[in-house]
Amino acid sequence: MFDFLDVDWWSLALPFAYISVLAGMLYTFSNIYRKRKASQLANLEPWFPPHLQRQVYSSLLEIAHSDAGEKKTKVPDSVIRAALLRRAVEDIGRIIQVRQAKQALNVLLQRGSVGEDLNQRFQRAEKEIEEELREVVMEANALVPGWGNTIFQSANEMAANAMVRERLDEIQAQTETEKEWWEKRRETIRQDFEKELNDEGQPKVDAKAVISDDDGVLVDSATATPSKKKKGKK
Amino acid sequence: MAQPADDIIEILPLDIDPQTKAIGAPGLSSNKALQAELAALNSLHRTLLTLETPSQIPPPPIPVNPKRSAQIGKLKDSGNDCYRKGKYAEAVKFYGLGIDMALKRPLWEPQQLVREEVAALFANRAQAHMGLTSWAEGAVDAEASVEAKRVGNAKAWWRRGRCLVEMGRLEEAREWVGRGLEMEGEEADLKALLAEVDTKLAQAKSS
Secondary structure (H helix, E strand, O other): OHHHHHHHHHHHHHHHHHHHHHHHHHHHHHHHHHHHHHHHHHHOOOOOOOOHHHHHHHHHHHHHHHHOOOOOOOOOHHHHHHHHHHHHHHHHHHHHHHHHHHHHHHHHHHHOOOOHHHHHHHHHHHHHHHHHHHHHHHHHHHHOOOHHHHHHHHHHHHHHHHHHHHHHHHHHHOHHHHHHHHHHHHHHHHHHHHHHHHHHHOHHHHHHHHHHHHOOOOHHHHHHOHHHHHHHHO | OOOHHHHOOOOOOOEEOOOOOOEEOHHHOOOHHHHHHHHHHHHHHHHHHOOOOOOOOOOOOOOOOHHHHHHHHHHHHHHHHHHHOOOHHHHHHHHHHHHHHHHOOOOOOOHHHHHHHHHHHHHHHHHHHHHOOOHHHHHHHHHHHHHHOOOOOHHHHHHHHHHHHHOOOHHHHHHHHHHHHHHHOOOHHHHHHHHHHHHHHHHHHHO
16 A cells, blocks of 8 residues: 555656646746736826825814814814815816826827836826816715815816916016116116217217326327317227 | 725824914924915915805805906996096006906906906006006016907007017017917007017118
8 A cells, every 4th residue: 555655656746746846937927927017017106296185185084083082173174175175176287287198198109209107107197086086076075065066166267266376476576677677778778868968969078077087198188189089089 | 906005195194273273284394395285275264264155165166256346347447547537657556456356356266257357457557557658567567468368458469569669679579569460360550560660670770
Protein backbone atom coordinates (compact mmCIF):
# COMPACT_ATOMS: atom_id res chain seq x y z
CA MET A 1 0.00 0.00 0.00
CA PHE A 2 2.62 2.43 1.15
CA ASP A 3 4.99 1.38 -1.56
CA PHE A 4 2.35 1.85 -4.19
CA LEU A 5 1.43 5.33 -3.01
CA ASP A 6 4.96 6.42 -2.58
CA VAL A 7 5.91 5.47 -6.11
CA ASP A 8 2.83 6.94 -7.61
CA TRP A 9 3.36 10.19 -5.76
CA TRP A 10 6.86 10.62 -6.94
CA SER A 11 6.01 9.92 -10.55
CA LEU A 12 3.21 12.46 -10.41
CA ALA A 13 5.22 15.03 -8.54
CA LEU A 14 6.82 16.49 -11.60
CA PRO A 15 3.63 17.20 -13.57
CA PHE A 16 1.95 18.53 -10.43
CA ALA A 17 4.85 20.77 -9.70
CA TYR A 18 4.79 21.96 -13.27
CA ILE A 19 1.11 22.77 -13.14
CA SER A 20 1.31 24.49 -9.80
CA VAL A 21 4.27 26.62 -10.83
CA LEU A 22 2.45 27.58 -14.01
CA ALA A 23 -0.73 28.43 -12.18
CA GLY A 24 1.19 30.37 -9.58
CA MET A 25 2.98 32.38 -12.20
CA LEU A 26 -0.18 33.15 -14.06
CA TYR A 27 -1.88 34.16 -10.86
CA THR A 28 0.89 36.43 -9.70
CA PHE A 29 1.22 37.96 -13.12
CA SER A 30 -2.45 38.79 -13.44
CA ASN A 31 -2.55 40.00 -9.89
CA ILE A 32 0.35 42.34 -10.31
CA TYR A 33 -0.86 43.46 -13.69
CA ARG A 34 -4.32 44.31 -12.43
CA LYS A 35 -3.02 46.03 -9.36
CA ARG A 36 -0.73 48.13 -11.42
CA LYS A 37 -3.47 49.10 -13.79
CA ALA A 38 -5.79 49.98 -10.95
CA SER A 39 -3.20 52.03 -9.19
CA GLN A 40 -2.42 53.76 -12.45
CA LEU A 41 -6.06 54.69 -12.87
CA ALA A 42 -6.36 55.71 -9.28
CA ASN A 43 -3.21 57.77 -9.47
CA LEU A 44 -4.37 59.67 -12.50
CA GLU A 45 -4.33 63.24 -11.50
CA PRO A 46 -7.90 64.36 -10.90
CA TRP A 47 -9.21 66.88 -13.42
CA PHE A 48 -10.36 69.31 -10.79
CA PRO A 49 -8.74 70.41 -7.58
CA PRO A 50 -10.41 69.19 -4.39
CA HIS A 51 -13.96 70.42 -4.00
CA LEU A 52 -13.58 72.82 -1.11
CA GLN A 53 -17.21 73.90 -0.97
CA ARG A 54 -18.27 70.32 -0.76
CA GLN A 55 -15.83 69.65 2.04
CA VAL A 56 -17.20 72.60 3.95
CA TYR A 57 -20.76 71.44 3.41
CA SER A 58 -20.03 67.88 4.52
CA SER A 59 -18.09 69.09 7.51
CA LEU A 60 -20.96 71.31 8.58
CA LEU A 61 -23.40 68.42 8.28
CA GLU A 62 -21.04 66.28 10.30
CA ILE A 63 -20.75 68.87 13.03
CA ALA A 64 -24.51 69.38 13.05
CA HIS A 65 -25.13 65.66 13.53
CA SER A 66 -22.47 65.05 16.14
CA ASP A 67 -23.31 68.13 18.16
CA ALA A 68 -27.04 67.77 18.00
CA GLY A 69 -27.44 65.87 21.25
CA GLU A 70 -24.80 67.23 23.48
CA LYS A 71 -23.70 70.77 23.60
CA LYS A 72 -23.25 74.38 22.75
CA THR A 73 -24.02 75.85 19.38
CA LYS A 74 -26.20 74.07 16.94
CA VAL A 75 -25.38 74.70 13.33
CA PRO A 76 -28.40 76.60 12.01
CA ASP A 77 -30.06 75.26 8.89
CA SER A 78 -29.61 78.56 7.12
CA VAL A 79 -25.84 78.11 7.24
CA ILE A 80 -26.18 74.66 5.74
CA ARG A 81 -28.41 76.02 3.00
CA ALA A 82 -25.86 78.72 2.26
CA ALA A 83 -23.10 76.13 2.13
CA LEU A 84 -25.09 74.02 -0.30
CA LEU A 85 -25.67 77.02 -2.50
CA ARG A 86 -21.95 77.76 -2.52
CA ARG A 87 -21.37 74.17 -3.51
CA ALA A 88 -23.86 74.46 -6.39
CA VAL A 89 -22.14 77.62 -7.64
CA GLU A 90 -18.80 75.84 -7.70
CA ASP A 91 -20.43 72.97 -9.59
CA ILE A 92 -21.71 75.37 -12.23
CA GLY A 93 -18.18 76.59 -12.77
CA ARG A 94 -17.03 73.01 -13.16
CA ILE A 95 -19.77 72.14 -15.63
CA ILE A 96 -18.81 75.10 -17.78
CA GLN A 97 -15.19 74.01 -17.70
CA VAL A 98 -16.08 70.44 -18.63
CA ARG A 99 -18.24 71.56 -21.54
CA GLN A 100 -15.60 73.86 -22.87
CA ALA A 101 -12.89 71.27 -22.53
CA LYS A 102 -14.93 68.56 -24.18
CA GLN A 103 -14.92 69.93 -27.70
CA ALA A 104 -11.27 70.84 -27.66
CA LEU A 105 -10.35 67.49 -26.20
CA ASN A 106 -12.30 65.56 -28.83
CA VAL A 107 -10.53 67.38 -31.63
CA LEU A 108 -7.16 66.78 -30.04
CA LEU A 109 -7.91 63.11 -29.49
CA GLN A 110 -8.90 62.61 -33.12
CA ARG A 111 -5.65 64.16 -34.23
CA GLY A 112 -3.78 62.08 -31.70
CA SER A 113 -2.24 65.11 -30.08
CA VAL A 114 -3.10 64.03 -26.54
CA GLY A 115 -2.76 60.71 -24.79
CA GLU A 116 -5.34 58.24 -23.65
CA ASP A 117 -4.83 58.90 -19.96
CA LEU A 118 -5.93 62.51 -20.41
CA ASN A 119 -9.12 61.22 -21.94
CA GLN A 120 -9.65 58.87 -19.03
CA ARG A 121 -9.10 61.62 -16.55
CA PHE A 122 -11.65 63.68 -18.40
CA GLN A 123 -14.27 60.99 -18.52
CA ARG A 124 -13.85 60.42 -14.85
CA ALA A 125 -14.34 64.11 -14.21
CA GLU A 126 -17.50 64.05 -16.30
CA LYS A 127 -18.91 61.15 -14.34
CA GLU A 128 -17.99 62.77 -11.07
CA ILE A 129 -19.73 66.00 -11.95
CA GLU A 130 -22.89 64.15 -12.96
CA GLU A 131 -22.91 62.36 -9.63
CA GLU A 132 -22.24 65.61 -7.87
CA LEU A 133 -25.19 67.35 -9.53
CA ARG A 134 -27.55 64.56 -8.62
CA GLU A 135 -26.31 64.65 -5.07
CA VAL A 136 -26.76 68.40 -4.74
CA VAL A 137 -30.32 68.22 -6.07
CA MET A 138 -31.12 65.47 -3.59
CA GLU A 139 -29.60 67.41 -0.71
CA ALA A 140 -31.50 70.53 -1.73
CA ASN A 141 -34.78 68.67 -1.81
CA ALA A 142 -34.02 67.21 1.57
CA LEU A 143 -33.37 70.64 3.07
CA VAL A 144 -36.33 72.45 1.52
CA PRO A 145 -38.91 70.51 -0.48
CA GLY A 146 -38.83 71.59 -4.11
CA TRP A 147 -35.58 73.52 -3.88
CA GLY A 148 -33.88 71.00 -6.14
CA ASN A 149 -35.77 72.45 -9.09
CA THR A 150 -34.40 75.95 -8.73
CA ILE A 151 -31.08 75.66 -6.93
CA PHE A 152 -29.08 75.34 -10.11
CA GLN A 153 -30.95 78.18 -11.79
CA SER A 154 -29.96 80.40 -8.89
CA ALA A 155 -26.43 79.04 -8.83
CA ASN A 156 -26.07 79.64 -12.56
CA GLU A 157 -27.00 83.29 -12.23
CA MET A 158 -24.73 83.63 -9.22
CA ALA A 159 -21.75 82.28 -11.11
CA ALA A 160 -22.44 84.50 -14.13
CA ASN A 161 -23.05 87.56 -11.99
CA ALA A 162 -19.84 87.05 -10.08
CA MET A 163 -17.97 86.92 -13.37
CA VAL A 164 -19.57 90.12 -14.70
CA ARG A 165 -18.75 91.99 -11.53
CA GLU A 166 -15.19 90.78 -11.55
CA ARG A 167 -14.61 91.99 -15.11
CA LEU A 168 -16.25 95.35 -14.41
CA ASP A 169 -14.18 95.80 -11.26
CA GLU A 170 -11.05 95.08 -13.25
CA ILE A 171 -11.92 97.74 -15.79
CA GLN A 172 -12.94 100.29 -13.19
CA ALA A 173 -9.72 99.66 -11.30
CA GLN A 174 -7.84 101.19 -14.22
CA THR A 175 -9.51 104.55 -13.68
CA GLU A 176 -6.90 105.93 -11.31
CA THR A 177 -3.88 104.99 -13.41
CA GLU A 178 -5.56 106.22 -16.57
CA LYS A 179 -6.41 109.48 -14.89
CA GLU A 180 -2.87 109.96 -13.65
CA TRP A 181 -1.46 109.16 -17.04
CA TRP A 182 -3.74 111.67 -18.67
CA GLU A 183 -2.95 114.38 -16.09
CA LYS A 184 0.75 113.98 -16.76
CA ARG A 185 0.27 113.83 -20.47
CA ARG A 186 -1.90 116.92 -20.47
CA GLU A 187 0.71 118.73 -18.41
CA THR A 188 3.47 117.93 -20.87
CA ILE A 189 1.27 118.95 -23.78
CA ARG A 190 0.51 122.22 -22.06
CA GLN A 191 4.18 122.86 -21.33
CA ASP A 192 5.14 122.11 -24.89
CA PHE A 193 2.48 124.43 -26.05
CA GLU A 194 3.61 127.23 -23.75
CA LYS A 195 7.19 126.76 -24.78
CA GLU A 196 6.20 127.05 -28.38
CA LEU A 197 4.26 130.18 -27.62
CA ASN A 198 7.20 131.66 -25.74
CA ASP A 199 9.61 130.72 -28.48
CA GLU A 200 7.51 132.47 -31.00
CA GLY A 201 6.59 135.45 -28.79
CA GLN A 202 9.88 136.50 -27.23
CA PRO A 203 12.78 134.51 -28.54
CA LYS A 204 15.47 136.91 -27.31
CA VAL A 205 14.65 136.84 -23.64
CA ASP A 206 14.24 133.14 -23.70
CA ALA A 207 17.54 132.58 -25.38
CA LYS A 208 19.41 134.79 -22.94
CA ALA A 209 17.90 133.05 -19.98
CA VAL A 210 18.73 129.64 -21.29
CA ILE A 211 22.28 130.43 -22.15
CA SER A 212 23.20 132.35 -19.04
CA ASP A 213 21.83 129.49 -16.96
CA ASP A 214 23.68 126.88 -18.86
CA ASP A 215 27.06 128.32 -19.48
CA GLY A 216 28.66 131.32 -17.88
CA VAL A 217 31.52 131.61 -20.33
CA LEU A 218 29.29 132.11 -23.28
CA VAL A 219 27.27 134.93 -21.73
CA ASP A 220 29.22 137.75 -23.34
CA SER A 221 29.01 136.50 -26.83
CA ALA A 222 25.44 135.49 -26.21
CA THR A 223 24.33 138.98 -25.32
CA ALA A 224 26.11 140.22 -28.40
CA THR A 225 24.38 137.90 -30.84
CA PRO A 226 21.43 136.39 -29.09
CA SER A 227 19.49 135.07 -32.01
CA LYS A 228 22.44 133.18 -33.41
CA LYS A 229 23.24 131.61 -30.08
CA LYS A 230 19.72 130.44 -29.71
CA LYS A 231 19.92 128.57 -32.93
CA GLY A 232 23.15 127.00 -31.85
CA LYS A 233 21.65 125.90 -28.60
CA LYS A 234 18.54 124.37 -30.04
CA MET B 1 -12.49 52.23 -8.23
CA ALA B 2 -13.90 54.98 -10.37
CA GLN B 3 -13.90 57.57 -7.65
CA PRO B 4 -11.60 56.51 -4.88
CA ALA B 5 -11.19 60.00 -3.52
CA ASP B 6 -14.93 60.48 -3.25
CA ASP B 7 -15.58 58.04 -0.52
CA ILE B 8 -13.37 59.76 1.96
CA ILE B 9 -14.18 63.37 2.53
CA GLU B 10 -11.91 65.20 4.81
CA ILE B 11 -13.83 66.69 7.69
CA LEU B 12 -12.59 70.18 8.30
CA PRO B 13 -12.26 71.42 11.87
CA LEU B 14 -14.86 74.12 11.49
CA ASP B 15 -16.06 76.30 14.29
CA ILE B 16 -19.23 78.28 14.70
CA ASP B 17 -19.59 81.52 16.55
CA PRO B 18 -22.54 81.19 18.93
CA GLN B 19 -23.68 84.79 18.51
CA THR B 20 -23.08 85.68 14.90
CA LYS B 21 -23.38 82.12 13.61
CA ALA B 22 -20.30 82.85 11.51
CA ILE B 23 -18.32 79.83 10.46
CA GLY B 24 -14.59 79.89 11.03
CA ALA B 25 -11.64 77.56 10.99
CA PRO B 26 -9.26 78.81 13.67
CA GLY B 27 -7.04 75.76 13.32
CA LEU B 28 -6.47 76.33 9.62
CA SER B 29 -5.72 80.01 9.44
CA SER B 30 -2.86 79.37 7.01
CA ASN B 31 -5.22 77.82 4.45
CA LYS B 32 -6.02 80.92 2.42
CA ALA B 33 -8.47 79.26 0.04
CA LEU B 34 -10.48 77.90 2.93
CA GLN B 35 -10.55 81.22 4.74
CA ALA B 36 -11.71 82.99 1.58
CA GLU B 37 -14.37 80.37 1.04
CA LEU B 38 -15.63 80.71 4.59
CA ALA B 39 -15.78 84.48 4.26
CA ALA B 40 -17.84 84.08 1.09
CA LEU B 41 -20.05 81.54 2.82
CA ASN B 42 -20.68 83.84 5.77
CA SER B 43 -21.58 86.80 3.60
CA LEU B 44 -23.91 84.63 1.51
CA HIS B 45 -25.45 83.39 4.72
CA ARG B 46 -26.11 86.93 5.87
CA THR B 47 -27.79 87.86 2.59
CA LEU B 48 -29.89 84.72 2.73
CA LEU B 49 -31.07 85.68 6.19
CA THR B 50 -32.44 88.96 4.87
CA LEU B 51 -34.65 87.18 2.37
CA GLU B 52 -38.36 87.37 2.81
CA THR B 53 -39.13 84.05 1.17
CA PRO B 54 -40.68 81.52 3.53
CA SER B 55 -37.79 79.07 3.78
CA GLN B 56 -35.08 81.66 3.14
CA ILE B 57 -33.80 80.14 -0.01
CA PRO B 58 -33.10 82.31 -3.04
CA PRO B 59 -36.20 82.59 -5.22
CA PRO B 60 -35.93 81.52 -8.84
CA PRO B 61 -34.28 84.22 -10.99
CA ILE B 62 -37.53 85.25 -12.62
CA PRO B 63 -39.65 87.19 -11.66
CA VAL B 64 -37.44 89.96 -10.34
CA ASN B 65 -38.22 92.03 -7.31
CA PRO B 66 -39.40 95.33 -8.89
CA LYS B 67 -38.33 97.58 -6.02
CA ARG B 68 -34.69 97.81 -6.95
CA SER B 69 -35.38 98.21 -10.65
CA ALA B 70 -37.57 101.20 -9.86
CA GLN B 71 -34.85 102.79 -7.72
CA ILE B 72 -32.23 102.29 -10.39
CA GLY B 73 -34.57 103.76 -12.99
CA LYS B 74 -35.13 106.77 -10.79
CA LEU B 75 -31.42 107.41 -10.31
CA LYS B 76 -30.88 107.14 -14.03
CA ASP B 77 -33.66 109.63 -14.73
CA SER B 78 -32.22 112.11 -12.24
CA GLY B 79 -28.85 111.71 -13.93
CA ASN B 80 -30.39 112.32 -17.32
CA ASP B 81 -32.13 115.46 -16.06
CA CYS B 82 -28.90 116.86 -14.67
CA TYR B 83 -27.11 116.03 -17.88
CA ARG B 84 -29.70 117.84 -19.94
CA LYS B 85 -29.37 120.91 -17.74
CA GLY B 86 -25.63 120.79 -18.19
CA LYS B 87 -24.81 119.83 -14.59
CA TYR B 88 -22.40 117.15 -15.64
CA ALA B 89 -20.72 116.62 -12.29
CA GLU B 90 -24.05 115.92 -10.63
CA ALA B 91 -25.07 113.65 -13.45
CA VAL B 92 -21.88 111.65 -12.87
CA LYS B 93 -22.80 111.31 -9.23
CA PHE B 94 -26.33 110.09 -9.95
CA TYR B 95 -25.18 107.60 -12.56
CA GLY B 96 -22.53 106.38 -10.13
CA LEU B 97 -25.16 105.76 -7.46
CA GLY B 98 -27.26 103.92 -10.01
CA ILE B 99 -24.31 101.73 -10.97
CA ASP B 100 -23.63 100.87 -7.34
CA MET B 101 -27.27 100.06 -6.83
CA ALA B 102 -27.37 97.81 -9.89
CA LEU B 103 -24.18 95.99 -8.94
CA LYS B 104 -25.50 95.36 -5.46
CA ARG B 105 -28.38 93.33 -6.76
CA PRO B 106 -28.46 89.94 -5.09
CA LEU B 107 -26.27 87.61 -7.11
CA TRP B 108 -29.07 85.19 -7.94
CA GLU B 109 -31.03 87.75 -9.89
CA PRO B 110 -30.65 87.43 -13.65
CA GLN B 111 -27.25 88.59 -14.84
CA GLN B 112 -28.73 89.68 -18.16
CA LEU B 113 -30.74 92.31 -16.36
CA VAL B 114 -27.68 93.57 -14.50
CA ARG B 115 -25.74 93.76 -17.75
CA GLU B 116 -28.44 95.83 -19.44
CA GLU B 117 -28.80 98.28 -16.59
CA VAL B 118 -25.11 98.67 -15.97
CA ALA B 119 -24.33 99.06 -19.66
CA ALA B 120 -26.78 101.95 -20.01
CA LEU B 121 -25.58 103.63 -16.82
CA PHE B 122 -21.90 103.34 -17.66
CA ALA B 123 -22.51 104.65 -21.16
CA ASN B 124 -24.37 107.66 -19.75
CA ARG B 125 -21.70 108.31 -17.15
CA ALA B 126 -19.09 108.17 -19.90
CA GLN B 127 -21.01 110.85 -21.73
CA ALA B 128 -21.25 113.01 -18.63
CA HIS B 129 -17.49 112.64 -18.13
CA MET B 130 -17.02 113.72 -21.72
CA GLY B 131 -19.11 116.78 -20.93
CA LEU B 132 -16.58 117.56 -18.21
CA THR B 133 -13.73 116.83 -20.66
CA SER B 134 -12.37 114.19 -18.30
CA TRP B 135 -11.49 111.89 -21.12
CA ALA B 136 -9.67 109.28 -19.07
CA GLU B 137 -12.68 108.50 -16.89
CA GLY B 138 -14.95 108.62 -19.90
CA ALA B 139 -12.81 106.09 -21.74
CA VAL B 140 -12.82 103.70 -18.80
CA ASP B 141 -16.57 103.97 -18.28
CA ALA B 142 -17.32 103.41 -21.94
CA GLU B 143 -15.10 100.35 -21.89
CA ALA B 144 -17.00 99.03 -18.89
CA SER B 145 -20.26 99.60 -20.70
CA VAL B 146 -19.04 97.63 -23.70
CA GLU B 147 -17.86 94.86 -21.41
CA ALA B 148 -21.34 94.61 -19.92
CA LYS B 149 -23.06 94.63 -23.30
CA ARG B 150 -21.03 94.04 -26.41
CA VAL B 151 -23.62 94.04 -29.16
CA GLY B 152 -26.15 96.79 -29.71
CA ASN B 153 -24.08 99.25 -27.73
CA ALA B 154 -22.69 101.42 -30.53
CA LYS B 155 -22.83 104.58 -28.42
CA ALA B 156 -20.42 103.20 -25.87
CA TRP B 157 -18.05 101.98 -28.59
CA TRP B 158 -18.13 105.46 -30.10
CA ARG B 159 -17.63 107.24 -26.79
CA ARG B 160 -14.47 105.37 -25.87
CA GLY B 161 -13.19 105.93 -29.39
CA ARG B 162 -13.87 109.65 -29.07
CA CYS B 163 -12.14 109.83 -25.67
CA LEU B 164 -9.08 108.04 -27.01
CA VAL B 165 -8.90 110.47 -29.92
CA GLU B 166 -9.15 113.41 -27.54
CA MET B 167 -6.26 112.03 -25.52
CA GLY B 168 -4.22 111.62 -28.68
CA ARG B 169 -4.08 107.83 -28.52
CA LEU B 170 -4.82 107.46 -32.20
CA GLU B 171 -3.52 103.96 -32.85
CA GLU B 172 -5.46 102.63 -29.91
CA ALA B 173 -8.57 104.50 -31.04
CA ARG B 174 -8.34 103.02 -34.50
CA GLU B 175 -8.07 99.49 -33.18
CA TRP B 176 -10.95 100.04 -30.79
CA VAL B 177 -13.26 101.58 -33.36
CA GLY B 178 -12.35 98.83 -35.82
CA ARG B 179 -13.41 96.23 -33.29
CA GLY B 180 -16.57 98.20 -32.63
CA LEU B 181 -17.43 98.12 -36.33
CA GLU B 182 -16.95 94.35 -36.35
CA MET B 183 -19.42 93.99 -33.51
CA GLU B 184 -21.97 96.57 -34.59
CA GLY B 185 -21.90 96.16 -38.34
CA GLU B 186 -22.06 99.27 -40.48
CA GLU B 187 -22.70 101.97 -37.94
CA ALA B 188 -22.57 105.47 -39.45
CA ASP B 189 -21.16 107.25 -36.38
CA LEU B 190 -18.44 104.71 -35.87
CA LYS B 191 -17.47 104.83 -39.51
CA ALA B 192 -17.23 108.62 -39.41
CA LEU B 193 -15.03 108.39 -36.32
CA LEU B 194 -12.81 105.83 -37.97
CA ALA B 195 -12.39 108.08 -41.00
CA GLU B 196 -11.47 110.95 -38.69
CA VAL B 197 -8.89 108.86 -36.88
CA ASP B 198 -7.40 107.77 -40.16
CA THR B 199 -7.00 111.31 -41.45
CA LYS B 200 -5.44 112.38 -38.15
CA LEU B 201 -3.02 109.48 -38.29
CA ALA B 202 -2.08 110.40 -41.84
CA GLN B 203 -1.48 114.00 -40.75
CA ALA B 204 0.67 112.91 -37.85
CA LYS B 205 2.77 110.80 -40.19
CA SER B 206 3.21 113.43 -42.85
CA SER B 207 4.16 116.25 -40.47
